[in-house]
Amino acid sequence: MATNEQGRSATHLAERLIELEGPKEVLLAAGEWMAYRLERDGFRWLKGRTSLERRLDGRLECMRLEGSRWNKAGKLIEFSIVGLEVFDEGLKAWRKSNPGLTVERPESVEGIVCATSFLDISREAKAIVTLPSDRIAVVDRLCEHAREVALPWFSSSEDPENLADAVPDALLRPTGFGQDLLEFLVSRGFHGEARSLIRRVISLGDSYRDAISEGRDLAIGGGRANWHSPQALGWSGEVLGLL
Structure with a gap:
């Protein structure tokens, strides 16, 4: 049995x-x-x-x-x-x-x-x-x-080599988990895939691109983004050298 x-x-x-x-x-x-x-x-x-x-x-x-x-x-x-x-x-x-x-x-x-x-x-x-x-x-x-x-x-989100294309769009919205997924890829050494994830987010529309730009500006100015904020992904992209 x-x-x-x-x-x-x-x-x-x-x-x-x-x-x-x-x-x-x-x-x-x-x-x-x-x-x-x-x-x-x-x-x-x-x-x-x-x-x-x-x-x-x-x-x-x-x-x-x-x-x-x-x-x-x-x-x-x-x-x-x-x-x-x-x-x-x-x-x-x-x-x-x-x-x-x-x-x-x-x-x-x-x-x-x-x-x-x-x-x-x-x-x-x-x-x-x-x-x-x-x-x-x-x-x-x-x-x-x-x-x-x-x-x-x-x-x-299991396979770092395919994550940038495989994760649902909902995870990448400006207040979603784009930053967390990006850090996951970098922690595994997949910097190219991390850049691909950023490019995919940018392709989703003007609001996504603007949020990344704001986050990058925040990082360049010495600021720090909050978790799940619209600026989080762009901030991480800049401090991690991916933008």
Whole structure:
């Protein structure tokens, strides 16, 4: 009989998901079941963070789950994949070693590569599991949807050699994760790809080009950009010698 990495059988996990009644307990059981279904993709369930996580060579990919504020036992039990995040230990170390080449971030995201709200990239982010008899099928559908939407999103930033072309435009908006992705490439030694990323951002339109120009001027003038500010990418491009 198939088991997950904690040694629990599929039958045991399914029984828990079907039999539990409290919204929080059902959410946790659903997370365990999703980890079982996504185990072949490398994910495991972190109950304390209500997160499905995958680690590989210093890279951490997270799918965070959250229950609905309207949940009530016997009335409604609903949860969603609410966010996707990518962290990299090598990038975190690079930032710590090069504080003058980066900006201040909260300690919890020192290794951030990129993140997105799953609700922004999916119309099927939620699972309504009020009826015990429906839970397995509903959660299984959410797992398949995660394979179709979340896994390709994670893959877009995985390969530094193709990242500049592969990441979604939404990550590159002026207040997005362009700076973080740029630093990730530089931390891996992909300076040519980092320049390609800047050229792609410039090609997205006048507002993107203007934001980069403002950030470059800020760096030349001795200023410092804020994380997620419109000037952040241009500032980094200048201080890293990429512009």
